[in-house]
Amino acid sequence: MKQRDKKQEILDKAAQYVCPGKVETLQRYGIDLVIGRREGYFLYDVNGRRVIDFHLNGGVYNLGHRNPELVVVLKEALDELDIGNHHFPSAARAELGEALAACTPGKLCYSVFSSGGGEAVDVAIKTARRATGRRKIVSIHRGYHGHTGLALAAGDERFSRAFLSEGAPDDFVQVPFNDIHAIASELCEEDVAAVLIESIPATLGFPLPAEGYLPRIKDLCSRHGALYIADEVQTGLGRTGTLWAVQGYGVEPDILITAKGLSGGLYPIAATVISEDVAGWLHDDGFAHISTFGGAELGCRVALKVLEITQRPEVLGSVATISQYIEDGLRDVQQRHRDFFAEIRRNGLVMGLRFNHEQGGMLMSKMLYDQGIWAIFAAHDPSVLQFKPGLLIDKALCDDGLKRFEDALSRCAALAE
Numbered sequence: 170m171k172q173r174d175k176k177q178e179i180l181d182k183a184a185q186y187v188c189p190g191k192v193e194t195l196q197r198y199g200i201d202l203v204i205g206r207r208e209g210y211f212l213y214d215v216n217g218r219r220v221i222d223f224h225l226n227g228g229v230y231n232l233g234h235r236n237p238e239l240v241v242v243l244k245e246a247l248d249e250l251d252i253g254n255h256h257f258p259s260a261a262r263a264e265l266g267e268a269l270a271a272c273t274p275g276k277l278c279y280s281v282f283s284s285g286g287g288e289a290v291d292v293a294i295k296t297a298r299r300a301t302g303r304r305k306i307v308s309i310h311r312g313y314h315g316h317t318g319l320a321l322a323a324g325d326e327r328f329s330r331a332f333l334s335e336g337a338p339d340d341f342v343q344v345p346f347n348d349i350h351a352i353a354s355e356l357c358e359e360d361v362a363a364v365l366i367e368s369i370p371a372t373l374g375f376p377l378p379a380e381g382y383l384p385r386i387k388d389l390c391s392r393h394g395a396l397y398i399a400d401e402v403q404t405g406l407g408r409t410g411t412l413w414a415v416q417g418y419g420v421e422p423d424i425l426i427t428a429k430g431l432s433g434g435l436y437p438i439a440a441t442v443i444s445e446d447v448a449g450w451l452h453d454d455g456f457a458h459i460s461t462f463g464g465a466e467l468g469c470r471v472a473l474k475v476l477e478i479t480q481r482p483e484v485l486g487s488v489a490t491i492s493q494y495i496e497d498g499l500r501d502v503q504q505r506h507r508d509f510f511a512e513i514r515r516n517g518l519v520m521g522l523r524f525n526h527e528q529g530g531m532l533m534s535k536m537l538y539d540q541g542i543w544a545i546f547a548a549h550d551p552s553v554l555q556f557k558p559g560l561l562i563d564k565a566l567c568d569d570g571l572k573r574f575e576d577a578l579s580r581c582a583a584l585a586e
């Protein structure tokens with residue numbers, strides 16, 4: 170069968186049995202990727218076409234696709250382990266918990282494991298409610314924390330309303346990002362269990378927090394008996410040049426959530442890391458939260474290696490230099506396309522590129538795809554393109570990416586005129 174026919178057969182089967190709306194939407198955008206081979210920061214369509222991955226599935230592939238060191242760890246773990254049984258303590262979970270306690274800020278010390286980010290957000294919300302005896306959760310307007318029950322209710326109503334998952338009135342409140350007064354007025358009611366926040370919200374197109382904004386939220390939380398939950402699902406694991414983005418902003422959260430990249434892209438795992446002060450339920454009832462696949466032992470082994478690789482000086486230490494190199498390249502391109510290329514938002518390798526067109530990020534996704542790059546627009550602000558190179562990127566790939574980026578930008582600017 171010809172490659173093209175094979176690809177169409179997969180698309181037809183996916184539309185018939187799995188995700189008709191997704192297949193239809195992507196085809197409408199002109200993005201027909203069906204991933205076959207994958208290696209490092211490259212994806213290969215089943216028909217052989219190569220694209221550079223600057224999406225990384227939100228950071229899942231921070232360390233590249235099928236990172237060779239991680240593949241070895243997983244293969245070796247398979248000789249000895251399986252998922253394990255969550256009812257019992259295990260060496261793999263204990264070791265990963267110890268490593269997370271050592272590398273997370275402040276007094277964070279216990280890890281509750283999940284199989285994905287949304288579930289880990291649910292655990293964080295449950296922990297905050299149990300610790301404070303309050304129900305209200307404040308999050309950011311048009312933010313995103315996953316599609317499970319409580320996480321969905323804390324996110325945008327586009328998704329929660331569709332599944333009748335909005336919280337009871339006043340249980341979930343959203344405020345605009347960077348508006349400290351809005352958060353202050355919620356917190357001073359003294360009924361808030363927690364503020365759930367990404368340091369740099371992905372779905373908003375990575376707007377950077379204003380000077381002092383996050384520490385001020387933490388102060389207000391402490392003053393009004395609420396907890397600070399840092400959603401580090403996208404911004405954690407070295408992407409901003411510190412292991413966790415909150416560290417760079419001088420915040421010690423009460424609860425920190427990590428997922429996506431923790432899996433190394435090989436075995437699903439997520440963690441909610443909790444401080445002793447709010448971990449009462451872990452003592453009172455060790456079975457109060459159950460997740461059969463949460464903390465699968467194979468995933469723990471991979472995650473332990475992810476933490477080790479990410480913290481190597483030559484990895485974490487190079488984020489500042491390589492991300493500056495990319496920004497310099499982008500600024501150079503911007504000089505030549507001032508009318509269309511409006512703004513570069515960047516903290517380390519977390520980048521949001523805003524264009525002077527309300528669908529500019531979306532148009533760029535498609536143009537970049539045609540130029541051999543996969544990068545996704547911000548779901549809740551399509552004028553912005555999320556630009557997310559991986560931690561192990563080298564200068565040659567940056568140069569290649571920048572060249573393709575300018576080609577795409579020139580076409581896009583002409584189209585948007």
Ligand SMILES: Cc1ncc(COP(=O)(O)O)c(C=O)c1O
Binds near residue numbers: 285286288371400403
């Ligand atoms: C910031 C943030 N939090 C939570 C999640 C949910 O993670 P998952 O899809 O693994 O449930 C995501 C997923 O994109 C995310 O970007």
